[in-house]
Amino acid sequence: MTAALLDWPQGTFASEVKVEGEKLTVVREVDGGLETVSMKFPAVVTADLRLNEPRYATLPNIMKAKKKKIETVKPSDLGIDVSSRIKILSVEDPPQRQAGVKVETVEDLVSKLKESGRI
Template sequence: MAAASGLRAMVGVKRVIDYAVKVRVKPDKTGVVTDGVKHSMNPFCEIAVEEAVRLKEKKLVSEVIAVSCGPQQCQETIRTALAMGADRGLHVEIPAKDYESLGPFQVSKILAALAKKEDVNLLLLGKQAIDDDCNQTGQMTAAFLDWPQGTFASEVTLDGDKLKVEREVDGGLETVHLKLPAVVTADLRLNEPRYATLPNIMKAKKKKIEVVKPSDLGVDLTPRLKTLSVEDPPQRTAGVKVETVDDLVAKLKESGRI
């Protein structure tokens, strides 16, 4: 294992429809409308970037590499990570038509290949993306690499030659020790991401972004899942106010509830 000061971290950053945008389903129900819609970095990915940068500021990590898979516009997301403090970027360029069917399985293979190629010790990811909510990429990547994983992390510290990860679980908190190299996925409570300052945004424009193709990494993007239909959530009907218990019983009988 590399000394703490020699640890190299890779962070996955996904471009998603901005959380403040009202998502619209395409008329043909094959997906959601993305053209002309504001995009930004997945919020959980922002938390992962912030944690990697903090580890670097503590001199526990020597380099932070931001990676994104997708069309040309993903470089904007990488630039955001660079402005937050990442050192350089990797863009795995995927045409828009192929990107629509890209799933966690293919992304995990790409990340695993890049982690080996870049010889990183730590892979930091958001626990899930807000567009598909799959919560699979970190776990699959760890499996492909045969690395230990700490998911839903709310605290990450270096403890000797191991990584100490506090995890958010249903019953409270769980603490695990991971032998490096390892995969960690960020929970909402891990940190509060910083805002990129104007000077850092300008510096980010000069930082290097290397462009590679999935074929360069030996990854096949053939989809294994097919989306049959995307539907809007059912609209809720307005409630009815009643004055007395008798009115309530009458309404319930009328609706067939009792």
């Protein structure tokens, strides 16, 4: 939808992206195999899971991360106002529910509903 609104070319579900000068080549997986699409910049490209290999943390790096100090910064040091912008006007309990009535027959139910003005 973004590509249609901007009137740009699009490459969806990209598993491989190559930039060659002013052109962009997108390889994507379709039911019949791989499809290669070339387009000019600017373009909208969406990624498939196979586009990048995830990085996994190694045990030595995890141990190093545990030893690192975490710096604590107050919002006022960054010039951020965190005061509440919500004003509570009133707080009330919901109205109490009335007790239900058991009826024996369908006719009793219909008459009770007529008395209460429901039907």
